[in-house]
Amino acid sequence: MNSEKIPDIIIGRLPIYLRALQRISEKGIQTTSSQELGEIVGISAAQIRKDISQFGEFGKQGTGYSIPYLIEKLRDILKVDRVWEVVIVGMGDIGHALAHYNGFANRGFHVNMTFDNDPRKVGQKVGDFQVIDAASMTEKIKGHKIKVAMLCVPATSAQEAADQLVKAGVKAILNYAPISLNVPEDVHVQYIDPVTHLQRMTYYL
Amino acid sequence: MNSEKIPDIIIGRLPIYLRALQRISEKGIQTTSSQELGEIVGISAAQIRKDISQFGEFGKQGTGYSIPYLIEKLRDILKVDRVWEVVIVGMGDIGHALAHYNGFANRGFHVNMTFDNDPRKVGQKVGDFQVIDAASMTEKIKGHKIKVAMLCVPATSAQEAADQLVKAGVKAILNYAPISLNVPEDVHVQYIDPVTHLQRMTYYL
Numbered sequence: 277m278n279s280e281k282i283p284d285i286i287i288g289r290l291p292i293y294l295r296a297l298q299r300i301s302e303k304g305i306q307t308t309s310s311q312e313l314g315e316i317v318g319i320s321a322a323q324i325r326k327d328i329s330q331f332g333e334f335g336k337q338g339t340g341y342s343i344p345y346l347i348e349k350l351r352d353i354l355k356v357d358r359v360w361e362v363v364i365v366g367m368g369d370i371g372h373a374l375a376h377y378n379g380f381a382n383r384g385f386h387v388n389m390t391f392d393n394d395p396r397k398v399g400q401k402v403g404d405f406q407v408i409d410a411a412s413m414t415e416k417i418k419g420h421k422i423k424v425a426m427l428c429v430p431a432t433s434a435q436e437a438a439d440q441l442v443k444a445g446v447k448a449i450l451n452y453a454p455i456s457l458n459v460p461e462d463v464h465v466q467y468i469d470p471v472t473h474l475q476r477m478t479y480y481l
Numbered sequence: 482m483n484s485e486k487i488p489d490i491i492i493g494r495l496p497i498y499l500r501a502l503q504r505i506s507e508k509g510i511q512t513t514s515s516q517e518l519g520e521i522v523g524i525s526a527a528q529i530r531k532d533i534s535q536f537g538e539f540g541k542q543g544t545g546y547s548i549p550y551l552i553e554k555l556r557d558i559l560k561v562d563r564v565w566e567v568v569i570v571g572m573g574d575i576g577h578a579l580a581h582y583n584g585f586a587n588r589g590f591h592v593n594m595t596f597d598n599d600p601r602k603v604g605q606k607v608g609d610f611q612v613i614d615a616a617s618m619t620e621k622i623k624g625h626k627i628k629v630a631m632l633c634v635p636a637t638s639a640q641e642a643a644d645q646l647v648k649a650g651v652k653a654i655l656n657y658a659p660i661s662l663n664v665p666e667d668v669h670v671q672y673i674d675p676v677t678h679l680q681r682m683t684y685y686l
Contacts, residue, residue: 284501285490287684291677296661317661318670362679369581371576372673378660379636383676384683423686424679431584446684450675454584456501456522464685465523466678470579470655471588472496473671474629476569477653478560478589479492480669481628 286327287354292317293324294350296476298382301343309340356384363446364430365437367392369402370452374426375403380410388422410437417444426450427457438465489533492559496520498529499555503587520618554644555594561589568651570642571634572597572612575657577630580608593627597637615642622649631655634661643670 296316300308310321310328317324328346331353351357362385364371375390392398393410400407408416417425427445429437434453441449447463454469501521505513515526515533522529533551536558556562567590569576580595595607598615605612613621622630630651634642639658646654652668659674 288681290489290684291674291680292661292672294680295659295674295677315663353684354680355686356680359579360679360683369578373578377675379674379676383680385679397682424683426675426679431524447686448679450678450682454500455504456497458520464682466682467497468673468675468678469496469584470582470673471584471590471629472500473655473673474565474590474653475496475499475559475561475588476493477655477669477671478565478629479495479558480553481560481652 282330289319289323289327290354292319292352293328294347294354295358295383297343297347297350298473301347306343307340308343311339320475333395351384354384358384359386360384360424361386361388361420362415362424363413363422364390364426364428364454365392365404365410365413365441366427367394367397367402368428368430370428371426372402374428376406385424386409388420389416391416410440414440414444417441417446422446424450425447426452428452431455483540487535491535493553494524494528494532495525495559498533499552499559499561500588502548502552502555506552511548512545513548513551519544556589559589564588564591565589565629566591566593566625566626567629567631568593568622569595569610569631570597570615570618571632571635571657572599572602572607572644573633573635575633576631577607579633580610585626593625595619597620615645619645619649622646622651627651629653629655631657633657636660 310324314321314324364374364387367390390405390407391410391413392407397407398409423446425441427437427449431453434455437447438457438459442459442463449465451457451465452468457465459465515529519526519529528618569579572595595610595612596615596618597612602612603614630646630652632642632654636658639660640662643664647664647668654670656662656670657673661669664670
């Protein structure tokens with residue numbers, strides 16, 4: 277396995293495979309094929325075989341993939357065989373949705389703290405969390421050595437909040453604000469912006 | 482312009498360019514370069530030039546890109562030079578967040594209706610919308626000839642809801658449920674699942 281050379285586009289597909297495999301596995305099914313997996317995720321069987329073979333020999337010709345083994349390997353590759361503590365920054369609608377979201381468990385993430393700078397929100401309970409004053413954010417994140425954040429503040433304050441996260445040692449930011457963030461090279465950003473996803477589809481309509 | 486041959490990966494980057502250009506434009510700036518745009522969006526200048534050149538000759542060597550012209554062209558290519566009516570299906574936290582989201586305007590989309598099958602939610606006001614009973618969804622969507630939907634129901638009911646949307650003539654589904662949907666080939670699906678985005682980053686940590 278030479279992870280240095282795996283193109284990012286392949287890395288981006290692995291969580292999709294993992295999600296599908298975990299769902300098949302929940303039904304008690306033990307083996308699958310690249311054809312079957314391909315039908316579920318909408319990616320060609322050949323592409324799936326090629327992607328997975330980047331990381332070693334997983335399937336045997338004719339017998340398909342062992343689902344538990346492939347899940348274990350993908351979790352290992354994606355480093356979600358552990359639990360990453362995550363903070364939510366900005367407790368508007370999206371922050372609320374993420375605080376209530378029950379899809380993090382068993383997928384490698386656990387929400388640890390939620391922050392907002394609005395005095396009316398600070399101290400309030402949202403799901404299992406008490407909203408913490410964003411003024412203490414850098415210190416709190418550093419103290420807990422948290423590396424992953426979900427950023428749900430308005431576009432106008434997103435860069436400033438991201439700067440604070442970077443200062444606190446965060447290395448992965450899931451950004452819901454509809455702007456591109458400037459961060460150092462060793463900090464990873466993924467974007468969730470419904471409009472860019474919608475625009476990607478209207479092209480084809 | 483030969484749009485048939487443009488790889489989907491390039492199409493996926495165009496909304497990012499458009500978003501960045503619209504933000505620069507809001508500051509009153511009229512021209513930009515692939516270098517400047519590249520720094521904003523975190524994509525190399527060479528890649529940006531290559532992507533944009535797929536659609537024709539937009540920039541002049543040495544003078545950069547005219548921002549209003551490039552915005553107009555990108556909106557035209559992505560078909561967001563018009564307004565697409567959109568429905569929200571499932572009025573949980575994510576549905577609420579989308580109903581309140583003010584980032585659709587000027588980017589090609591307008592939320593038209595919101596649906597839920599929970600009798601406690603039907604009839605309630607969420608932002609500017611009254612939640613409509615999902616039982617009438619197919620009929621209502623057909624009646625309004627709506628082609629775009631955002632699906633925010635739980636994973637367990639997502640496929641069933643998607644089937645109804647397809648029956649109603651929807652051709653683009655933005656799916657927030659953490660499962661892969663089976664839809665006919667002429668229906669496009671984009672996925673928003675925070676966990677797959679997070680997993681894509683932990684690989685690099």
